[in-house]
Amino acid sequence: MKKALITGITGQDGAYLTEFLLKKGYQVHGLKRRSSLFNTDRIDHLYEDPHVENRHLHLHYGDMTDSTNLIRLIKDIQPDEIYNLAAMSHVHVSFETPEYTANADGIGTLRVLDAVRLLGLEKKTRIYQASTSELYGKVQEVPQSETTPFYPRSPYAVAKMYAYWITVNYREAYDMFACNGILFNHESPIRGETFVTRKITRAASRIALGLQDKVYLGNLDAQRDWGHAKDYVRMMWMILQADEPEDWVIATGKTTTVRDFVRMSFNEVGIELEFKGTGADEKGYVKFCSNAEYQVPVGKEIVSVDPRYFRPTEVDLLIGDPSKANSKLGWRPEYDLQSLVKDMMLSDIKLMQKEQHVKDGGYRIMNYFE
Ligand code: NDP
Numbered sequence: 001m002k003k004a005l006i007t008g009i010t011g012q013d014g015a016y017l018t019e020f021l022l023k024k025g026y027q028v029h030g031l032k033r034r035s036s037l038f039n040t041d042r043i044d045h046l047y048e049d050p051h052v053e054n055r056h057l058h059l060h061y062g063d064m065t066d067s068t069n070l071i072r073l074i075k076d077i078q079p080d081e082i083y084n085l086a087a088m089s090h091v092h093v094s095f096e097t098p099e100y101t102a103n104a105d106g107i108g109t110l111r112v113l114d115a116v117r118l119l120g121l122e123k124k125t126r127i128y129q130a131s132t133s134e135l136y137g138k139v140q141e142v143p144q145s146e147t148t149p150f151y152p153r154s155p156y157a158v159a160k161m162y163a164y165w166i167t168v169n170y171r172e173a174y175d176m177f178a179c180n181g182i183l184f185n186h187e188s189p190i191r192g193e194t195f196v197t198r199k200i201t202r203a204a205s206r207i208a209l210g211l212q213d214k215v216y217l218g219n220l221d222a223q224r225d226w227g228h229a230k231d232y233v234r235m236m237w238m239i240l241q242a243d244e245p246e247d248w249v250i251a252t253g254k255t256t257t258v259r260d261f262v263r264m265s266f267n268e269v270g271i272e273l274e275f276k277g278t279g280a281d282e283k284g285y286v287k288f289c290s291n292a293e294y295q296v297p298v299g300k301e302i303v304s305v306d307p308r309y310f311r312p313t314e315v316d317l318l319i320g321d322p323s324k325a326n327s328k329l330g331w332r333p334e335y336d337l338q339s340l341v342k343d344m345m346l347s348d349i350k351l352m353q354k355e356q357h358v359k360d361g362g363y364r365i366m367n368y369f370e
């Protein structure tokens with residue numbers, strides 16, 4: 001039985017990857033942080049009682065900022081594959097916490113690579129590094145491929161740039177099977193609530209159900225190449241099964257503005273939007289509401305721009321060229337943007353209907369995810 005260690009197992013990708021690897025028959029070990037509340041919601045359905053023998057899923061406390069912890073875990077587990085997904089992954093937040101982001105996302109990657117080397121596991125353990133399209137930052141060329149130069153535009157992207165190159169360096173210096181997946185944005189019903197897609201699908205569901213009046217967003221002109229996380233974790237595994245260690249772009253090859261993602265999400269609940277104004281003064285109004293179930297009046301302002309969500313430096317346009325992954329590994333995404341939006345909206349409507357019952361029961365609901 002192959003053993004995998006996943007850092008960041010409690011995150012969006014960690015949860016889908018765990019499910020994927022368990023189905024493949026792996027024994028999965030996950031690094032989770034200690035927190036004052038339970039933080040394993042996304043993997044609770046995969047949880048196995050620690051008293052059961054021959055379990056397939058094992059969770060260990062740890063942190064990317066703690067080398068001795070990482071060395072001890074890797075020594076004990078002796079993994080065949082490590083998926084280094086743990087990171088402070090929010091671009092906007094990284095401007096507030098740049099030093100921590102550099103430590104966890106940049107040096108954290110070095111800690112994993114060096115633990116493998118120190119333990120003499122270079123020939124046994126294959127390593128996947130969660131690299132990102134944020135490396136491309138300021139547009140140099142489109143579409144962006146494995147050969148496009150990097151120009152990071154946030155502390156997050158700069159930290160990930162260090163992680164990218166230290167992975168390449170350890171591969172070349174110590175002959176390790178260490179690879180970067182340069183993944184473009186990927187989303188899902190379990191996407192973190194403060195990333196723009198989930199913020200929008202949650203808000204569209206809540207507005208339709210009368211739980212929220214409007215949603216405040218930042219830059220509606222930003223363009224992203226959005227795929228489904230389920231398709232992308234499959235590719236992480238494929239990267240480590242390849243004959244040679246290489247770096248790979250994973251993307252859909254299509255790009256969409258945040259504004260159009262908003263339109264598509266509201267369309268799923270029968271609400272057509274009209275945008276007026278530009279920049280910080282832009283607003284979205286209900287033009288038409290075709291679903292009698294949802295009583296959102298025509299003309300109501302339900303989207304506003306709030307400059308607090310603008311970033312000090314923005315990444316305007318991302319569109320990836322996945323042709324290397326398509327041709328060499330045969331990877332093709334199963335979801336397109338329309339089916340991704342549908343999947344997220346169906347899930348959030350169900351979730352918000354539960355919230356509505358709570359509200360109808362006389363309880364107060366807070367929306368912490370503005
Ligand atoms: P999430 O933010 O959903 O998950 C991040 C995970 O990292 C969580 O499990 C989190 O733990 C953990 N983590 C954060 N800091 C530490 C730390 N110091 N020590 C240990 N664990 C830590 O991210 P995603 O699942 O979306 O992304 C996975 C990886 O892929 C990240 O590295 C991200 O930067 C990268 N990436 C993501 C893309 C995307 O579109 N989703 C695109 C390209 C790259 P906790 O639950 O306790 O917070």
Ligand code: GDR
Pocket residue numbers: 089090091092131132133134183184185186194195196197199216217218219220222223224258309310311314315
């Ligand atoms: P991103 O994702 O920065 O691309 O990083 P995010 O969803 O946060 O932003 C995408 C774009 O939307 C614009 N935007 C807003 N963003 C947020 N979060 N909230 C808003 O209200 C809002 N309004 C507009 C942003 O300015 C941006 O242009 C994600 C993360 O998963 C990274 O970890 C990963 O590396 C990259 O994707 C690829």
